[in-house]
Each structure stands twice: as structure tokens, then as C-alpha cells.
Amino acid sequence: MTRPEDHRALPPELLASAEWREACRSRDFARVFRLVKIKAGIYPSRIAALCGMTPSRVGEIMAGRRALAHIDVIERVADGLRIPGAMLGLAHRPWEIPVPARTEEGLPEPVPPVSEQSQHTDPAKDLDSLLALVDAPVTRSTLTALHSSVEDYWRRDNSHGGATLRPAVVGHLRYVGQLLDSAESGLRHDLQAIAAELARLSGWAYFDARQYSTARTYFTQALKLSHGHGDRLFMANVLSCMSLLATYDGNPNDAVTLACRAQDAARGAGDQPLVMSMLHLREAFAHAVLRDARSCHQAVDRSRDQYERSRGREAEAPSWVRYFDETKLLVDTGIAYARLGEAARAEPLIAEGLRREKADQQRGRAFHAYWLASTQLQQGKLNQACTSAELALNLTTAIDSPRVSGHVQELHRRMLPYAGEAPVLAFEQRMRDSLG
Structure with a gap:
């Protein structure tokens, strides 16, 4: 039997969505499982383990070749995926019984994203904070080491994917946040830039894991950090990531707006044709999802024109965009x-x-x-x-x-x-x- 600790609550925004509620009301488990996979990042093999099924059975249900009718199996799905019983026409499940401190009824307790604000709830993190007080002061060598770590994270993300990097990157971001509290004023600007890069990398790792809400939280943090130290080019970089996220998350109109806003930010930082080339293609992606062929082709043409302008000037571009080559x-x-x-x-x-x-x-x-x-x-x-x-x-x-x-x-x-x-x-x- 699935134990309560085996699985966290489904995202509150999924539970509140009209599509989810209709799928549960009609007991359309093909759609339920697809939404759980897409919106919560829980894949069929994990669904099978949580619900006491075989992976092949889950696959057949998702493909529409099998249905669920037996009440005991439906209850296993409700318990395994933490679907409130009322949504499936069941009695309240045992794990839904609220504890005294709770004020909401019927929905599982939402799981907050990892953030610095949650540090005081974890004794290990409290210890990290205390030990940081007696660390050696931040120096230029510290910054060099941090830059090297960020570059290594990006290499590993490119080679192996970003999902398993999340604990390390988020921990590193928290550590740099602690350093910011005690760093000398002359080094704070550079530390803030590193924190912005780590926040963007955290967002990217969660994006690669298809945990879009948490990714958006870290991208927002990166945007605020880069705004705080006045790096308009890096703000354009973060906005481009948020545009891609919106494209994946089914919000192509937002994706167009974010890509165009990124272009505005980049223009404000001077002539950066390679950055603009990348940003125009992000805009093209969003127009393509909207099936706006004219706008898509125009954005692609602008991207090519800017890329031609960037030839021979690659060294002028920020390091984070140099991956954007002819290939x-x-x-x-x-x-x-x-x-x-x-x-x-x-x-x-x-x-x-x-x-x-x-x-x-x-x-x-x-x-x-x-x-x-x-x-x-x-x-x-x-x-x-x-x-x-x-x-x-x-x-x-x-x-x-x-x-x-x-x-x-x-x-x-x-x-x-x-x-x-x-x-x-x-x-x-x-x-x-x-x-x-």
C-alpha cells in the first residue's frame, strides 16, 4: 500500500484547473494521468509505483486502450496521487483529515518551492548559516571559484540534463546568498551577478525537470537579482528563458510578450547582435505555437540578419550567449x-x-x-x-x-x-x- 510519505501533494494550480476537475469528475484517467505527467512531472513508471499498477497498464490507460472501473483501484489512484476523494466522487480519504493548524479543507497542503525563506525550518540549513559566519572573508579567489562552479554546472547540464543538478545548484545559490550578507561592498556587485546566474540555472534545472511553477519562481528571482545590479543584458537572458517556459507551459501570447521585452532590454544595453539573434528566435518559437506564420517568418529573418551582423564579433557577446552559433x-x-x-x-x-x-x-x-x-x-x-x-x-x-x-x-x-x-x-x- 502507498504510504503518505511516498508522494507529495499535486501542485495546487493543477488541482484548481477546470481541465483537471472535469477529468476527475468524469473519471477520465487517461487525461488524469497525462495531466499528472505534464503538470506535476510524475511519469508513468512512477504513477504505476504509487498506484500499485504495472507500467504497461498505466501506458494502456493513457493510450485509451483500458479504463478504470473498480472502486478499489480508483481509491488506490486517489491515495497514490493524492487526489482529494470528492474530486473522484469518493468519500474523504484518510490522509485528507486536516491537522488542527490547517485552515483549508479538501485540498492537500501545498508544497512550497525551495527558497532562502524556508531555511529556518531545516536544522541542517541553520547549521550551514551558522558555519558561514565563521568562514573566511569573500575574496576575488572566492569569486573565481564560484564562476568555475557555475561553468561546470552548465557543462554538466548540457551533457547530462539538468534534473539531477537541482539540489546542488539551489544549495550553491543559498550559499552565495549567505556570502552576500557579509561581503565587502566592493565585491557585492560581482556576488550578486553570480547569485543571478545561479538563480537562472536553478530555474533552468526545474524547467528541464518539467516543474514549471518552481522554475518560474527561480527565474523571477534571477530577474530581480540582475535588475538589482543593473545588468540589462542578463535581464534579457532571463526574460528569454521565461519566454521559452511560457511556450512550453501553454501560454504562447505571454511568450511573445516576454521575448519582445527581452529584446527591448537588450537594446538598452547597446549593440549586441548575437544576443538579438537568439532573442528573435525565441520570439519565432512563440509565434509558431500560435500558428502565426507571417510573424514567425519575420522573426526568423530578423534572427538571421542579426547573426550575420555578429560574425567576427563573438568576443563582444556575453559568455552565456556564445553557445548560439551557426549550428x-x-x-x-x-x-x-x-x-x-x-x-x-x-x-x-x-x-x-x-x-x-x-x-x-x-x-x-x-x-x-x-x-x-x-x-x-x-x-x-x-x-x-x-x-x-x-x-x-x-x-x-x-x-x-x-x-x-x-x-x-x-x-x-x-x-x-x-x-x-x-x-x-x-x-x-x-x-x-x-x-x-
């Missing part, structure tokens, strides 16, 4: 077209970008292999799509990125109309072997 421009342009539905135009761009990418860029290559398979599937190229999907799957098993593995599983669902075809059967077997 990245090529493949991101292809992804924008793919999001727009222009598969034939997107496929050669993504294929060429994937061919150029370095072998150690595993998360990026897995992501781009997924998009290549997606464009091939849109065109009915089933054999090629399955080959590209298998490449994406092979790379996904070597990294920890729920965002990418979610894409691969989404691709599998889109292959269901071809479920009896030999390439799809082979791919499904490979998925079972790799992901359970």
Missing part, C-alpha cells in the same frame, strides 16, 4: 518551422544541425533528434521517423531530462495510428526496454 541558428530555425507545421522546410535544417553537433552535447542532440523524427512523421516518412526516434531514445537514456523524455513519449503517442507497422513495433519494444 544552433540552423537547428532552432528548423524547430520554429516544425512548430509552425512546415515539416518539409524544417527537416533538412534540423538534420544538418544534428549532423554538425558535437557528440558530448547529448541533451541537445536528443532534443533535436526528437524534432527530426517529428518532422519526418508529419510527412509520413515512417521508417525515417522511427530511426530518428530511436536515436532520440538512445540519447535520452544517457541523460536525466524529463523534458526530453517527455517529448520522446509524446512522439510515441503520435505513432499510435501506425501501431501495427513493423518500424513502430520495433521502436515500442526499444522504449519498453529503455524506459520501462
